Amino acid sequence: MPVMNSAYNGRQPNEFKVLTELEGIPNSRSLEVYKKHGGYAALEKILKGKMSQEEVINIVKASGLRGRGGAGFPTGMKWGFVPKGEGEKYLITNFDEGEPGTYKDRYIAELNAHMLIEGKLIAAYAIGASKSYIYLRGEFYDEIAWCEQAIKEAYAAGYLGDNVMGTGFKHHMDVYIGAGAYICGEETGLISSLEGKKGQPKLKPPFPAVKGYLGKPTIVNNVETLAVVPWIIRNGAEAYKKFGTEKSAGTKLFNISGPVVRPGCYELPLGYPLKRFIYEDCGGLIGGKKLKAVIPGGASAPVLTAAEVETMTMDYEAFAAAGSMLGSGAVIVIPEDVSMVEVLENLMHFFKDESCGQCTPCREGTGWLLKMSRGILQGEGQPGDEKKIAEVAGKMMGRTICTFSDAAAGPARSIPQKFAHEFLEYYKKKSSAHGQG
Amino acid sequence: MSNQVTLSINNQSVTVPAGSTIMDAAQKAGVSVPHFCWHPGLSIAGVCRFCMVKVEGMPKLQIACNTPASEGMKVDTVSDEVKETHKWALEFHLINHPLDCPICDQAGECELQNYYMKVGKYQSQMEDQKVLKPKALDVGDTLVLDTERCILCSRCVRFEDEVTKTSTLGIFNRGDQATIGTYPDRKIKHNYSYNLADICPVGAFTAKDFRFKCRVWFLKETKTVCPGCSTGCNVNLFQNSNQREYYRLKPRHNADVNGHWMCDTGRTMYEHLNASARLASPLLSGQSISSAAALQAVADAVKGLSADKVALVLTAQYTNEEYAGVLSSLKTVLKGTPKVFVWRDESEKADDFDGILFRGDRNPNTRGMMDVLKEHAIQPTMLKGDFSALAGTSPEVTVVMGPEIEAGYPNLQKALSRFSEMKKAVYFGNSLTDAAKKFWLRVPVKTFAEKSGTFVNFNGVAQKLKANPPVFTNVKAVDEYFAEVGKLAHTAG
Numbered sequence: 001m002p003v004m005n006s007a008y009n010g011r012q013p014n015e016f017k018v019l020t021e022l023e024g025i026p027n028s029r030s031l032e033v034y035k036k037h038g039g040y041a042a043l044e045k046i047l048k049g050k051m052s053q054e055e056v057i058n059i060v061k062a063s064g065l066r067g068r069g070g071a072g073f074p075t076g077m078k079w080g081f082v083p084k085g086e087g088e089k090y091l092i093t094n095f096d097e098g099e100p101g102t103y104k105d106r107y108i109a110e111l112n113a114h115m116l117i118e119g120k121l122i123a124a125y126a127i128g129a130s131k132s133y134i135y136l137r138g139e140f141y142d143e144i145a146w147c148e149q150a151i152k153e154a155y156a157a158g159y160l161g162d163n164v165m166g167t168g169f170k171h172h173m174d175v176y177i178g179a180g181a182y183i184c185g186e187e188t189g190l191i192s193s194l195e196g197k198k199g200q201p202k203l204k205p206p207f208p209a210v211k212g213y214l215g216k217p218t219i220v221n222n223v224e225t226l227a228v229v230p231w232i233i234r235n236g237a238e239a240y241k242k243f244g245t246e247k248s249a250g251t252k253l254f255n256i257s258g259p260v261v262r263p264g265c266y267e268l269p270l271g272y273p274l275k276r277f278i279y280e281d282c283g284g285l286i287g288g289k290k291l292k293a294v295i296p297g298g299a300s301a302p303v304l305t306a307a308e309v310e311t312m313t314m315d316y317e318a319f320a321a322a323g324s325m326l327g328s329g330a331v332i333v334i335p336e337d338v339s340m341v342e343v344l345e346n347l348m349h350f351f352k353d354e355s356c357g358q359c360t361p362c363r364e365g366t367g368w369l370l371k372m373s374r375g376i377l378q379g380e381g382q383p384g385d386e387k388k389i390a391e392v393a394g395k396m397m398g399r400t401i402c403t404f405s406d407a408a409a410g411p412a413r414s415i416p417q418k419f420a421h422e423f424l425e426y427y428k429k430k431s432s433a434h435g436q437g
Numbered sequence: 438m439s440n441q442v443t444l445s446i447n448n449q450s451v452t453v454p455a456g457s458t459i460m461d462a463a464q465k466a467g468v469s470v471p472h473f474c475w476h477p478g479l480s481i482a483g484v485c486r487f488c489m490v491k492v493e494g495m496p497k498l499q500i501a502c503n504t505p506a507s508e509g510m511k512v513d514t515v516s517d518e519v520k521e522t523h524k525w526a527l528e529f530h531l532i533n534h535p536l537d538c539p540i541c542d543q544a545g546e547c548e549l550q551n552y553y554m555k556v557g558k559y560q561s562q563m564e565d566q567k568v569l570k571p572k573a574l575d576v577g578d579t580l581v582l583d584t585e586r587c588i589l590c591s592r593c594v595r596f597e598d599e600v601t602k603t604s605t606l607g608i609f610n611r612g613d614q615a616t617i618g619t620y621p622d623r624k625i626k627h628n629y630s631y632n633l634a635d636i637c638p639v640g641a642f643t644a645k646d647f648r649f650k651c652r653v654w655f656l657k658e659t660k661t662v663c664p665g666c667s668t669g670c671n672v673n674l675f676q677n678s679n680q681r682e683y684y685r686l687k688p689r690h691n692a693d694v695n696g697h698w699m700c701d702t703g704r705t706m707y708e709h710l711n712a713s714a715r716l717a718s719p720l721l722s723g724q725s726i727s728s729a730a731a732l733q734a735v736a737d738a739v740k741g742l743s744a745d746k747v748a749l750v751l752t753a754q755y756t757n758e759e760y761a762g763v764l765s766s767l768k769t770v771l772k773g774t775p776k777v778f779v780w781r782d783e784s785e786k787a788d789d790f791d792g793i794l795f796r797g798d799r800n801p802n803t804r805g806m807m808d809v810l811k812e813h814a815i816q817p818t819m820l821k822g823d824f825s826a827l828a829g830t831s832p833e834v835t836v837v838m839g840p841e842i843e844a845g846y847p848n849l850q851k852a853l854s855r856f857s858e859m860k861k862a863v864y865f866g867n868s869l870t871d872a873a874k875k876f877w878l879r880v881p882v883k884t885f886a887e888k889s890g891t892f893v894n895f896n897g898v899a900q901k902l903k904a905n906p907p908v909f910t911n912v913k914a915v916d917e918y919f920a921e922v923g924k925l926a927h928t929a930g
Contacts, residue, residue, distance in 0.1 A: 181611070198608075203483040203503050357589065357608070357615030358484045364529040367613030371565035388562060395525040398497040399486050 016243060018231050018251045019224065020267040022111045029146060031153045034114040040159060042233035043121050047167040053084075056126040060229065062237035064249030068104075069094055069185075069222030070298065070327045071403075072316045075229075081209035082127040082217045090218040091124045091132035092194065093226055095147070096178050096185040098137060099298035100350060101330030104253035105223035107265040109143040113150035119226035121159065121171055122233060127219055130170045135190050138180045147175050182354035186402045187220035188212075189356065200356045201402035224253055244270035248315035252326075258333030259286040270326075274312040278333060290336040293419070297327020299347055300407030302414035303334075323414070340419040341426055344389075344411060345373040351408035362405035365396040369412050376426050386416035386423040444510035459490060459501040459512055470514055471523055471552050473530070473638050474590035475502040477690075478697035479599060482591045487526040487552075490514045498522055523556040532563040533613060534639075535585050543640030545653035549588070568613050576618075577625035579701060580634060580642050587617045587641035593633045600698065600793065601627045617641065628700045628795055635687055636697075646704065647685045651677055660689060662892055662900045664754060664842055664885040665703040667787075667798035669894035670695035674707065674886055674905075681908055683707040683886065694898060700795045702844070709841065709884065712908050715867035716881040723874065728911050731880050732918055736770075736925035738834045738861050744773025748832035750780050750820065750856065752840040753800030753807075755915060756890025756902065760809040762916025763838070766923040768813075776830050777815045779806070780837070782846040783822030796895055799845025801885075805893035822848075824855045835859035838915055839866030839873070841884055865915050883907055883914040890914075 021037055022028040031039070046056055061076030082089055093116065097105040108115060116134070124132050134151075136144050151173050154160045162170045176194055183189045184199040191213050193199035202208075212218025228250065232240045241249045248270035254277065256263050261283025268277065274294065278284065285291060291306040296314070302324040304312060312318060319326045334343060348370040357363040372389050375381055393412035396405045416423060443452045444462055451466040458481075463470045473485035481503050489498040493511035498519065501512075513519060531549060538544045574582040589608060594617070597606045605623045608615050619625065625633065634644040658673040663686060671691040676683050686706055688699035708714060719731035726734075739747055749767065751760070767775050781787070782799075789797025800806075810817055818826045827835070837856050840846050853872035856862055864876040873879060887907040893899045913921075 183611075203481065205503075205505070352612055355612040357611040357613065359486050360484065360526065360588070361486055361529045363589065363613055363615060364532050367568065368532055368563065368565065375565065392562070395522075395529075399489065399522065399526075401483060 016251050016267055016269050018240070018243070018267065019108060019115070019228055019253060020111065029110070029112050029150075031114055031150070031157060034112050038234055039112075039114055039230070040118055040157075042230035043118050043125075043159065044165060045233060046122060046125060047165055047169055053126050053128060056122060056233070059233060059237050060126070063232045063240040064237075064244070064247075065225065065228065065232065065240070066248070066316065067222055068224035068228075068252060068329070070099065070300070070325075072326060075221065075225055078209065078221075079123065079126050079219060081207070082219060083210065084128075088131075088214075088216045089127055089129040090213045090216055091120060091127060091129040092187075092190065092213060092218060092220045093120060093132070093134040093223055094185060094187065094190055094220050095134050095136045095140070095143070095223050096190060097140070097223070097328075098180075098182045098185050099300065099328040099330055100347075101255060101257050101295070101298050101332045102328040103255050104265055104329060106140055106143050107253065107255075108223055108227050109140075109146045113143075113147045114154065115227040115230060116147070116223055117150055117154050117159070117173065119229040120173065121164065122229050123219065123221060123226055124171050125169060127217075129219070130172065132171065132173050133194060133213075134173070134175045135184070135194055136175055136177050137185075138178050144175060144177060151175065181356075182350075183356040183402075183404060186404065189402065190220060191218060198356075200358045201404075203401055245313075245315050245317070247317050248326075252314075252329050254314065254329045254331055256282050256331045256333065258331075259289060259335050260284065260333055261286055268314065270315040271318075272314045274309050274314050274331070277314065277331070278309070285333065285335055291333065292336045292338065293334040293340065293343075295330075295332040295334070295411070297325045298330040299332075299350055300403075300410055301325045301327045302410040303340075303343075303418060305418050324410075340415050340422045341373065341377050344415045345370070345377045347411045347415075348373045348408070351404075355404060355408070359400035359405065361396045362400045362408065365392060365405065366408050368392060369408065373412075376423060379426065379429060381423070381427050383424070383427050385427075386420055390416040439508075442506055442508045442510075444506050444508070444512060446512045447515055453506055457506045459492070459499070459504045459506050459510075460488060462506045462512075463490075463501055463514065468514055469555075470501045471526075471556050472502060473548060473588055474592060476592050476595075476636055476697075479592060479595040479636075482595065485526070485530070485588070485590050487523065487530070489519065489522045489526070491516055491519050520556065523552075524559050527552055527557045528559065528561060528563070530588050531561065533568040533585075534588065535567065537586070541586065541640040542643045542648040543586075543637075547640060548638035570616050571618075574618070577630060579630040579645055580625055581645060581648065582617070583641050583643070584616045584618065586639050587637075588639055589615055589617060590638060592636045592638070593617065593642060596629075596633060596636060597625075600632070601629050603627050628702060628791065629698060629793060631701050631704045632688070632698050644685070644704075651682070651684050655679065656684060658687075659886070659903050659905055661886065661903045662801070663699060663703040663706055664801040664892070665700070665706050665799065666794075666796045666845075667800060667803055667895040668695060668794050668796050669801055669892050669898065669900055670699040670703055670794060671900070672699060672703065672706075676886075676905060681906075683710040694894065694896075694900070695794055698794060700791075700793070702795060705844070706842065706885075709843070709867065710886050710908065714869070715884075715908075716869060716873075716879060717909055718881065718911065720874075720879045722877060728880070728913070728918075731878060732921045733925055734878055735834075735836075735863055735880075735918075736922045738863070739767075739770055739922070740926050742771065742833050744768075744771040744775050745830070746833040747771055747775040748778060748827055748830060748835045748859070749775045750778045750827070750835065750837040751806060751817070752780050752838055752846075753798075753803040753805075754841045754845075755802065755806070755838060756888060756892060757802070757805040757809050757899075758890040759838075759888075759914055759916040760806055761812075763919045764809070764813050764815070766916070766919035770923050770926040774813070774815060775836075776832065777810065777817040778820050778827055779817045780852060781819065781821045782852070783848050785821070785845075798895060799842065800840070801842075801894070802892040804895065804897060805891060805899070808893060820852075824852070827856075827859070832859065834861040834863065836863045837865065837876075839864055839868055841866065841882075843868060843870070865918070880918060881909065881912045882918075883912055887912075888914045 857875035
């Protein structure tokens with residue numbers, strides 16, 4: 001069982017401020033406030049200190065930073081995959097925040113988009129990219145404006161352009177607005193969309209680090225991943241590693257939703273106890289309701305039972321050991337009075353709508369899973385249907401171009417397996433009070 | 438560094454060039470890996486997820502079509518895990534497929550059917566309402582599209598993007614609503630459209646020219662060469678083995694000639710083969726006569742003439758063997774070489790090329806014919822729009838070996854009228870046109886489907902035709918007739 005970092009005992013979440021330092025500070029989005037709190041010092045340190053690309057990558061590697069978008073791939077290692085030397089390379093920020101329950105990236109933009117821009121400049125320097133994009137979800141009107149404003153300010157202040165801070169480093173940045181497809185948050189789907197094609201994941205190999213946007217080496221990083229990089233450069237890899245566990249270094253933004261007393265976006269060190277988070281930091285469930293289940297990392301993460309939550313810590317390895325995942329850090333709390341069959345049907349509806357339709361098992365499977373779960377919900381199910389759902393979901397895993405199919409299969413396998421008894425109720429009722437039209 | 442890699446597939450060793458995929462290696466080793474979206478003539482899509490194989494050392498199954506083959510790799514395509522995956526891949530393909538095989542024209546040559554028998558044979562668990570999509574869409578002059586039968590393999594989309602570069606087709610919407618279709622206000626109109634029906638592994642695209650005419654299991658195929666132009670695409674010619682009716686042509690892969698494709702013009706090369714489209718028996722001044730009588734008439738006409746009083750008008754649609762046979766026989770009979778003319782349609786632009794396969798020279802054997810003439814030391818006179826050279830020689834007998842494919846001769850009627858005005862004009866060919874009726878003597882001949890022989894394509898590639906039994910048993914090839922004429926003239930002389 002994962003052991004919680006004892007350093008957290010007795011400490012409050014507001015002591016773990018890396019990304020949320022500007023929380024509560026008036027006019028936090030301005031460049032002025034950002035600079036007052038150390039903004040662009042990291043970039044200056046790298047450019048004026050003439051650090052090599054390798055040195056920057058090594059610091060990020062040493063910090064143990066892992067991708068915050070969901071997959072948790074070590075960031076420094078990813079940057080290291082880009083071929084060295086001359087030639088066009090691209091850095092793209094994945095700001096297509098669409099994982100149900102997730103609202104951390106927009107929170108960063110709301111605090112100060114310069115964190116992202118500085119992080120992008122550092123990453124671009126490390127991989128040798130002179131052009132980068134922020135791929136923004138189309139529905140994020142405010143965030144689009146904030147990012148565009150910050151880019152404008154950065155150009156005016158000399159942080160962007162042909163001669164960044166007079167050091168000869170060249171970097172240009174643009175915002176690209178997506179059209180709201182979940183699959184465009186998958187890195188190769190995002191690249192397809194950015195290229196003006198239908199947003200569909202690309203076959204690998206070749207991998208984007210070798211052949212990505214417009215056929216050039218490309219790195220796609222999540223907003224949160226990039227936004228934390230300046231802090232790491234300023235304070236050093238060791239300082240960052242003081243937070244978190246051995247394999248899950250640092251802090252992470254968690255978004256909690258569901259009927260808790262204080263929902264919202266919290267910055268916590270990785271390895272933080274899930275139960276303490278729900279009951280102490282978020283004030284427990286409204287009206288003292290009992291907890292039934294938790295989806296710990298966005299819609300794709302397999303569900304945890306209340307019993308599993310008891311001892312769970314919030315880090316990559318503990319969630320993985322329980323057959324789930326940290327994902328995007330979107331904690332969805334399900335109380336005792338919500339039917340898990342409804343939860344399943346709701347999630348399957350999402351995945352059926354968002355499958356790009358390219359690979360057969362996913363295209364056909366997601367639709368089938370929805371029909372089966374909806375059938376049960378409407379009282380048309382028969383004993384064994386829940387097993388069929390889990391079986392079909394199992395056959396969708398590991399067989400497609402991207403991991404969307406696996407994501408859909410996650411809840412479709414875990415809910416029937418862990419809450420089989422709730423399905424039996426529906427078979428008995430034949431016509432359910434929860435039934436939807 | 439070696440540019441070959443050796444791997445094993447089901448413990449069978451196979452060596453392929455570096456950069457090949459597991460699918461390439463499996464093809465070479467003769468191991469069948471089920472697939473829908475992969476096509477050797479198109480880019481790799483990797484979307485059907487059917488060709489999954491086990492690669493030793495890799496945790497998940499891999500798709501054979503996009504996984505690079507590497508040295509020492511051990512691939513398994515027959516283990517229970519792989520078989521189970523193939524079954525499920527088929528189940529996913531079929532859950533929303535209408536299963537309307539009894540009324541589907543693809544039945545019998547449908548990959549869904551074939552694979553179900555090969556790797557499926559499971560009891561489907563699908564009990565829910567299927568997704569409904571548009572059916573019987575008119576997407577152009579040649580094809581009908583049923584989007585419900587489509588398995589979204591994207592072969593047709595890639596064909597349009599990569600081969601014809603017309604990009605008419607796309608997959609619209611997403612998830613299980615994803616639907617194949619043409620872009621708004623666009624139709625499939627190019628000369629390669631029937632290839633879409635060929636590469637469609639299911640009954641989504643069916644050919645208007647063929648659908649509902651004959652169930653495919655009644656058809657027998659003959660491996661032969663398309664006579665439609667000087668490219669000489671390798672084809673399979675399909676005939677109903679009971680009724681002797683010809684129904685269609687399909688391309689046959691030949692990397693040196695036509696790759697995987699053929700044009701729509703070539704697809705029509707069955708129409709003139711059937712009985713109703715051709716002359717059945719010889720006609721002398723409009724009166725039906727026997728072949729023997731017709732040949733006797735020719736023998737009598739040429740007997741005793743000096744060679745320069747016989748004109749031989751050729752079209753480049755006969756085999757090398759026919760030209761050689763006719764020339765030899767005539768030389769013997771005439772004790773000299775007749776005047777040889779080559780008739781080209783006046784509109785012909787022989788050097789035209791559409792960039793894919795179709796050539797402006799609509800004759801399949803221009804090169805072969807010229808080679809044979811050269812061997813016989815004959816310098817032919819060209820007749821192209823201007824026929825005065827022929828009239829100028831004032832022949833006593835004019836023998837015309839007419840074109841089998843009249844579509845290549847838009848000015849056929851005009852030319853035939855001129856030829857028929859000649860003294861004792863004899864026409865070898867199956868033409869039913871009005872102008873042909875004016876000839877003194879008409880003799881039907883075998884078509885390309887009924888003779889074995891050689892066509893030499895524009896590029897000098899000599900290719901053999903394969904003979905089916907003739908539709909009319911009395912009809913012979915032109916060289917066979919002239920051998921007969923030779924004997925008759927000799928006897929008479």
